[in-house]
Amino acid sequence: xxxxxxxxxxxxxxxxxxxxxxxxxxxxxxxxxxxxxxxxxxxxxxxxxxxxxxxxxxxxxxxxxxxxxxxxxxxxxxxxxxxxxxxxxxxxxxxxxxxxxxxxxxxxxxxxxxxxxxxxxxxxxxxxxxxxxxxxxxxxxxxxxxxxxxxxxxxxxxxxxxxxxxxxxxxxxxxxxxxxxxxxxxxxxxxxxxxxxxxxxxxxxxxxxxxxxxxxxxxxxxxxxxxxxxxxxxxxxxxxxxxxxxxxxxxxxxxxxxxxxxxxxxxxxxxxxxxxxxxxxxxxxxxxxxxxxxxxxxxxxxxxxxxxxxxxxxxxxxx
Amino acid sequence: xxxxxxxxxxxxxxxxxxxxxxxxxxxxxxxxxxxxxxxxxxxxxxxxxxxxxxxxxxxxxxxxxxxxxxxxxxxxxxxxxxxxxxxxxxxxxxxxxxxxxxxxxxxxxxxxxxxxxxxxxxxxxxxxxxxxxxxxxxxxxxxxxxxxxxxxxxxxxxxx
Numbered sequence: 001x002x003x004x005x006x007x008x009x010x011x012x013x014x015x016x017x018x019x020x021x022x023x024x025x026x027x028x029x030x031x032x033x034x035x036x037x038x039x040x041x042x043x044x045x046x047x048x049x050x051x052x053x054x055x056x057x058x059x060x061x062x063x064x065x066x067x068x069x070x071x072x073x074x075x076x077x078x079x080x081x082x083x084x085x086x087x088x089x090x091x092x093x094x095x096x097x098x099x100x101x102x103x104x105x106x107x108x109x110x111x112x113x114x115x116x117x118x119x120x121x122x123x124x125x126x127x128x129x130x131x132x133x134x135x136x137x138x139x140x141x142x143x144x145x146x147x148x149x150x151x152x153x154x155x156x157x158x159x160x161x162x163x164x165x166x167x168x169x170x171x172x173x174x175x176x177x178x179x180x181x182x183x184x185x186x187x188x189x190x191x192x193x194x195x196x197x198x199x200x201x202x203x204x205x206x207x208x209x210x211x212x213x214x215x216x217x218x219x220x221x222x223x224x225x226x227x228x229x230x231x232x233x234x235x236x237x238x239x240x241x242x243x244x245x246x247x248x249x250x251x252x253x254x255x256x257x258x259x260x261x262x263x264x265x266x267x268x269x270x271x272x273x274x275x276x277x278x279x280x281x282x283x284x285x286x287x288x289x290x291x292x293x294x295x296x297x298x299x300x301x302x303x304x305x306x307x308x309x310x311x312x313x314x315x316x317x318x319x
Numbered sequence: 320x321x322x323x324x325x326x327x328x329x330x331x332x333x334x335x336x337x338x339x340x341x342x343x344x345x346x347x348x349x350x351x352x353x354x355x356x357x358x359x360x361x362x363x364x365x366x367x368x369x370x371x372x373x374x375x376x377x378x379x380x381x382x383x384x385x386x387x388x389x390x391x392x393x394x395x396x397x398x399x400x401x402x403x404x405x406x407x408x409x410x411x412x413x414x415x416x417x418x419x420x421x422x423x424x425x426x427x428x429x430x431x432x433x434x435x436x437x438x439x440x441x442x443x444x445x446x447x448x449x450x451x452x453x454x455x456x457x458x459x460x461x462x463x464x465x466x467x468x469x470x471x472x473x474x475x476x477x478x479x
Binding site for chain 2: 024025026030032033034035036037038039040041042043046047049050051052053054056057058059060061094189190191195197199
């Protein structure tokens with residue numbers, strides 16, 4: 001029952017997420033009829049009549065477009081998880097169509113090894129922003145009504161720097177191909193039948209991941225300090241946050257770095273424990289670069305340059 | 320004697336009801352064709368107009384209405400009206416006919432017809448001449464179609 005409900009909700013979401021466009025063509029199956037009327041005089045008498053009715057139905061055209069939506073290369077760092085490329089797939093045909101999606105990667109111009117753990121997701125709320133709690137992974141063909149589009153996301157992990165040969169390329173071209181599953185009719189047409197005609201049944205779009213020359217990284221760790229090395233009331237948790245630049249960092253720096261961190265629930269900040277590179281701060285807001293409020297610690301680190309690591313430390317006691 | 324008079328009256332009545340049409344007919348046939356470009360032997364693209372069959376949005380269509388007068392009489396003061404389907408867009412200056420005709424257009428579904436310069440849409444400052452795409456009916460006026468002859472008239476449209 002729960003899974004059925006989930007399916008129904010997913011279906012409703014899918015219907016809602018499809019974005020209508022302006023009409024691109026008369027809907028397949030529409031009957032087009034024509035006739036003419038005539039009046040005339042013959043033997044001094046006015047007469048009138050009508051022609052036959054000429055009729056045919058509109059055939060279904062297969063057409064699609066997929067395009068990369070990000071406005072620039074998506075900058076990524078070694079080891080990044082879940083980095084997103086955004087695409088839009090539009091059904092340019094005049095009838096509902098079913099599309100098969102495939103991940104595409106250009107091997108000839110890519111850092112090596114390439115992005116991994118690839119998944120394609122469907123934007124379920126029309127936000128065009130990836131949200132793993134809402135968007136659904138595409139595991140089957142998708143249906144799109146005529147003149148409608150959907151937003152798709154390629155979600156990938158970037159291999160760790162140690163495993164990656166960035167000298168090959170700082171870029172990786174990754175994307176999606178979409179192929180209509182409709183089969184064009186090869187037989188001669190009958191005007192009263194809806195045939196399938198292919199204008200374009202396959203399209204592909206590629207996005208670009210670009211390895212940043214360098215990136216900022218913070219690594220947080222915790223050490224339990226107690227007689228038995230176990231966490232319990234009265235234990236002290238010593239937190240360490242290391243800030244550093246990764247990559248080609250010579251001459252590089254980032255500025256105005258501020259660290260804020262939540263004091264864990266069920267613990268209390270241990271007075272006079274906040275440090276930056278070993279230097280103690282007062283706990284109150286008094287003009288130094290560190291202070292505490294009831295929920296967070298805050299340290300204004302300032303510049304982080306080159307190989308110049310900085311370390312923020314603080315202690316809490318388990319309540 | 321009385322019976323003879325009845326017979327003569329019946330014959331006279333029948334002969335009067337046997338109009339020239341009874342010696343033939345005035346018919347009108349409407350047929351749709353679609354533009355298909357094909358390559359000739361020299362590789363040049365040339366227009367062909369097969370019967371409309373594989374029709375998709377964007378297809379160019381030509382409708383030909385043919386008046387067939389197989390009677391013994393000429394017909395005169397002929398007016399032929401052809402509404403344009405709402406899914407079709409008239410192609411400018413494409414209406415014509417074999418015989419000389421006056422061609423008028425309608426933007427109110429055939430209630431009234433006029434020359435293009437007189438067809439206006441909008442009001443006040445927004446008033447403008449109607450675009451050909453806004454025409455939704457065509458009227459051909461032809462003075463005469465002789466007996467035992469045909470006259471074709473046509474127009475082109477694009478499928479939305």
